[in-house]
Amino acid sequence: MADAQQPGERYWSVVEPFWRAVSIYDGPDEFADQFRAIPPKAGHLLAAHWCQSEVCNGGLHQFFSNSTGVLAPEALAGFQAIGMSEWAAILSEAMRFFGEPSPRERGERQELLAGRRGRRREEWDPFFSLDERFYSWLHAESDRWERAADRFAEATDAEG
16 A cells, blocks of 8 residues: 655655756746756646745745746746646736736846835735735645645646
8 A cells, every 4th residue: 555645745746856957046048948948747836836935935025026036927827737726816916016028037026126115014015915815725725735736746647
């Protein structure tokens, strides 16, 4: 009898071989070249993982102000592929803050975010209400992100 996997183990087994192969720190061109070189399933899961991890740690503001914002379009595609339409809608709405196309350069994103002022988070963080929606969806059931990502990893395995 096989050991039962913990939520998140299945999808992480797809991501882990490529975790160090894609750098978010070396600029948009390097990221794009490296990201294109990995299998699409791994790419969807990797980008979605980075995004949800950053948002869970510090919100969409953190995601976009850090190097991770370089992969916003890939995270959006990842959420769509995984079937996470609520998170895809939230991320799409957040990306509109920056205009079209969403800037890949961290400095451009930081400059736009720095233009927001205020003492309360609702004033300086353009994503405050979107974060609330993100967390609400996540916490509606136990291990929701991990289970959705695991289902995607398993379904795509079955497709060959």
